[in-house]
Amino acid sequence: MATPDARQKLRVGILLDSCRVPAWAYAMLEQIHRSDYAEITLIVLNDTPERPQSPLSSFLAHRHLLLYGVYQKLDDRLFRPRPDAFARRDLRDFLAGVPCMPVVPERSAHADRFTPEDLRRINEQDLDVLIRLGFRILGGDILRSAKLGVWSYHHGDSRNEREGPPGFWEVLENRPVTGSVVQILNEDAGAGLVLCDSFSATDPWSVKQSCNSAFWKSSTMLPRALRTLHRQGAERYLAETRTRNSAPPLYARIIRETPTNRELAPLLCRHLTRFLGHRLRHRFSFNQWNLLYDLHDGVSRPFSQYQRITPPKDRFWADPNVVFRDDSYYVFFEEVFYRKRRGRIAVLTFDRAGRPGKPITVLEPDYHVSYPFVFDWQNRTYMLLESSAAGRIQVFRCEEFPHRWVFHRNLIEDIAAVDGTLFQHQDKWWLFANVREREGASICDELFLFSADSPLSGSWAPHPMNPIVSDARRARPAGPLFLHSDAVYRPSQDCSLGYGHSLVLNRVTVLSEADYREEEVLRLGPDWDKKVRGLHTLSRAGRLTVIDAKFRRSRLF
Numbered sequence: 259m260a261t262p263d264a265r266q267k268l269r270v271g272i273l274l275d276s277c278r279v280p281a282w283a284y285a286m287l288e289q290i291h292r293s294d295y296a297e298i299t300l301i302v303l304n305d306t307p308e309r310p311q312s313p314l315s316s317f318l319a320h321r322h323l324l325l326y327g328v329y330q331k332l333d334d335r336l337f338r339p340r341p342d343a344f345a346r347r348d349l350r351d352f353l354a355g356v357p358c359m360p361v362v363p364e365r366s367a368h369a370d371r372f373t374p375e376d377l378r379r380i381n382e383q384d385l386d387v388l389i390r391l392g393f394r395i396l397g398g399d400i401l402r403s404a405k406l407g408v409w410s411y412h413h414g415d416s417r418n419e420r421e422g423p424p425g426f427w428e429v430l431e432n433r434p435v436t437g438s439v440v441q442i443l444n445e446d447a448g449a450g451l452v453l454c455d456s457f458s459a460t461d462p463w464s465v466k467q468s469c470n471s472a473f474w475k476s477s478t479m480l481p482r483a484l485r486t487l488h489r490q491g492a493e494r495y496l497a498e499t500r501t502r503n504s505a506p507p508l509y510a511r512i513i514r515e516t517p518t519n520r521e522l523a524p525l526l527c528r529h530l531t532r533f534l535g536h537r538l539r540h541r542f543s544f545n546q547w548n549l550l551y552d553l554h555d556g557v558s559r560p561f562s563q564y565q566r567i568t569p570p571k572d573r574f575w576a577d578p579n580v581v582f583r584d585d586s587y588y589v590f591f592e593e594v595f596y597r598k599r600r601g602r603i604a605v606l607t608f609d610r611a612g613r614p615g616k617p618i619t620v621l622e623p624d625y626h627v628s629y630p631f632v633f634d635w636q637n638r639t640y641m642l643l644e645s646s647a648a649g650r651i652q653v654f655r656c657e658e659f660p661h662r663w664v665f666h667r668n669l670i671e672d673i674a675a676v677d678g679t680l681f682q683h684q685d686k687w688w689l690f691a692n693v694r695e696r697e698g699a700s701i702c703d704e705l706f707l708f709s710a711d712s713p714l715s716g717s718w719a720p721h722p723m724n725p726i727v728s729d730a731r732r733a734r735p736a737g738p739l740f741l742h743s744d745a746v747y748r749p750s751q752d753c754s755l756g757y758g759h760s761l762v763l764n765r766v767t768v769l770s771e772a773d774y775r776e777e778e779v780l781r782l783g784p785d786w787d788k789k790v791r792g793l794h795t796l797s798r799a800g801r802l803t804v805i806d807a808k809f810r811r812s813r814l815f
Contacts, residue, residue: 268386268488271300271404275392277349277358283391284347285696286477291352293481295488298356300383301349304370304392305360325519329526330465337464341698343473363393371398387487389480396443406492407442409453409480413472414439422515425469428460430517430525432532434754435730436460436468438476440483449507453483453499456728458703459754463533474698479728489722539810545791546811547576549591551804553612557742561793561805562786567606567614568809572596575604575617575806576758577629577644579738581660582800585610588660589797589804590641592628593617601628603643605660608802621654621663629677629795631738635713640666642713644676646701651678651691653714670708670718676701677735680713683746683769687713690748692734693725702753705733707774719771726774730754732762737796739766748776751794758794758808760784784808 270290279287290296311319320327359379363370370393372380377399380388385404390396391411401408413424414437428436435457441450458475461468487495517525550564569575577592587608592601602622607615621627621641629644639656641663650673655666669678675691682688689708694701704725708718727733727750736749745765752760763780784790784807792808 267294268296268484269299269384270296270484271302271380271383271385271388272298273302273304273388273390273392273396273408274349275304277301277303277353278346279349279391280344280473281341281347282343282473282477282696282698284349285474286480287349287389288352289478289481290484293485296387296481296484298353300380300385301353301356301358302380302388303358303360305362306365307362322518323516325522325526326516329522333464333466337467339467339470339698341474343470343477343698365394366397369395369397371396372400372403377403386492387484390443397445401443401445406487406496407444407451409483410441410443410450411476411480412439412441412450413437413469413476423465425460425465425472426517427514429462429465429468430522430529432462433460436472438472438479440476440480446507451499451503454479454728456703457730457754458700459730459756462536463529470698471700474696475700475703478695478699486722542814543810543812545808546571547574547806547808549575549578549589549606549804550807551589551608551612551614551802553608553801554803555801557798557803559803560786561782561807564803564805565612566807569593571811577795578797578804578806579630579632580797580799580802580804581632582802583659587612587800587802589614589802590620590630590632590660591617591806592630593619594628599626601626603627603630603641603663607660612802618661620661623648629735631679633680633713640714642669642678642680644678646674646676649673651675651689667714667716669714669716674701675706679735679738681739681746682713686711686771687715688769689718690735690739700730700753702734702751702757703730704728705735705750709771721774722772723774727776732764732778734794736761736794738798740798747779749796752781756792758792758806761793761796761805 291298361376363372380403387406388404388408390408425436437457439455440453443450458472549567552559552564573593573595575591575593579590581588589606591604593604594601602619604617604619606617626647627643627645631642633640639659641654643652645652650671651669653666653669654663656663674694678689678691680689686709691706692701693704693706705727706724707721707726710718731752731754732750734751734753736751739746739748748764748766750762750764751758752762761782762778764776765779766776768775784792789810790807791810793805795806797804
């Protein structure tokens with residue numbers, strides 16, 4: 259097989275049913291079109307004539323799916339996410355000069371095959387990749403008409419869930435995550451070569467909302483894969499991809515499609531019951547983040563033995579960061595008043611006996627801040643803050659510890675990033691942060707890594723493997739990295755069952771400018787107290803360990 263030259267732009271073709279495509283696909287193709295690694299050189303347009311059908315015959319043909327149609331319309335009316343990933347946009351806005359080739363495929367019951375003449379014309383374009391955004395299941399030589407094959411999205415985990423419609427079964431069966439996959443198609447429609455995948459938290463109530471987040475996030479996945487292909491070259495890229503796909507493609511679950519009226523009725527009853535129970539609980543109680551602490555040698559004590567610090571009912575306390583200095587412990591944390599819904603930074607001072615003082619506000623800009631990360635550099639103390647509301651990652655300098663802080667500089671600008679966490683390793687500073695590249699996607703899904711020679715650098719190099727984790731179950735940082743028995747551990751959050759549901763400990767096995775790898779070693783859920791609903795930060799200094807935990811609290815008393 260011929261392979262593309264990584265020094266030249268990749269030649270990309272698109273398989274479409276119409277030049278009017280969903281907004282997520284428009285954004286994805288526009289990103290490719292404006293890139294320095296690929297160019298769109300051909301549009302293959304499905305020109306199959308529509309078969310007119312009377313309203314009565316259409317109703318009779320689909321009457322067994324009537325309830326699903328009603329649910330879809332109700333979901334669309336009740337939940338209107340913005341920006342809407344499925345609003346239609348015309349690709350001719352920026353692809354007007356790209357050749358368009360109308361084709362009429364040969365159609366079987368479920369698949370489309372291309373005629374020899376159409377295949378000849380496509381082959382003449384010398385494409386590196388064909389992107390499938392239209393047609394039905396593809397079969398035959400079209401799958402081999404581009405050097406690297408036909409790349410296609412599957413919204414769902416294709417290795418575990420080969421079903422549709424996208425996102426439906428995940429919401430109605432209350433599954434925690436919804437997968438997104440980019441794969442190279444082959445004759446077995448369910449066993450393509452997976453190029454990249456990602457997992458988003460499933461919205462518990464709306465298929466539209468859940469899909470909106472997943473599709474916006476997935477719009478950056480295929481451009482990233484093309485960029486990596488261009489950088490590595492086809493031989494290395496395919497070799498690494500095949501290694502990741504080395505497990506046998508076994509599959510045990512039933513493949514399901516759009517639910518019939520009989521299938522959907524009990525699902526909707528259970529869904530409505532869950533929703534009403536949720537609304538009832540919300541009416542009489544609310545979730546509040548508390549701080550819990552333990553003064554002890556080592557970190558092996560169970561959370562049930564930690565002491566609890568409960569804030570007043572009008573606010574919550576979260577994101578603790580522990581500092582030990584001058585025989586005292588200082589816990590910096592986020593404080594949010596429910597009425598204002600804007601975070602500020604406060605500090606609790608502990609004496610050596612583990613007795614906390616009164617919280618004092620130390621930083622309150624006119625925008626939301628949280629996740630304080632305090633560090634020392636060249637005999638000065640600084641605080642890295644989560645300031646995504648300002649569109650940048652900021653550092654403040656301490657003028658009088660621990661109470662007075664002033665703005666020092668922006669580390670990275672024009673970025674939607676949360677929970678920035680610094681770590682020094684092998685003469686480099688590493689910055690971990692969850693990043694949202696596309697508005698509308700969740701910010702809990704993807705962990706990015708940057709490096710610099712100084713923690714105050716204004717020039718942070720993005721890691722070539724970004725995102726280094728693309729999974730809502732363990733991406734988002736949950737406190738400082740730490741050493742234990744000569745190994746590096748990264749605390750992270752499991753946001754699949756709600757923001758900050760569980761803590762995950764990941765052992766970092768490779769950390770370099772070319773590679774990053776980690777493995778999950780421990781998962782800590784909110785199961786030691788029936789009132790606990792989540793936990794999402796772990797910080798330790800000296801003998802003091804502090805976590806935050808979300809407690810259910812009554813509105814009545």
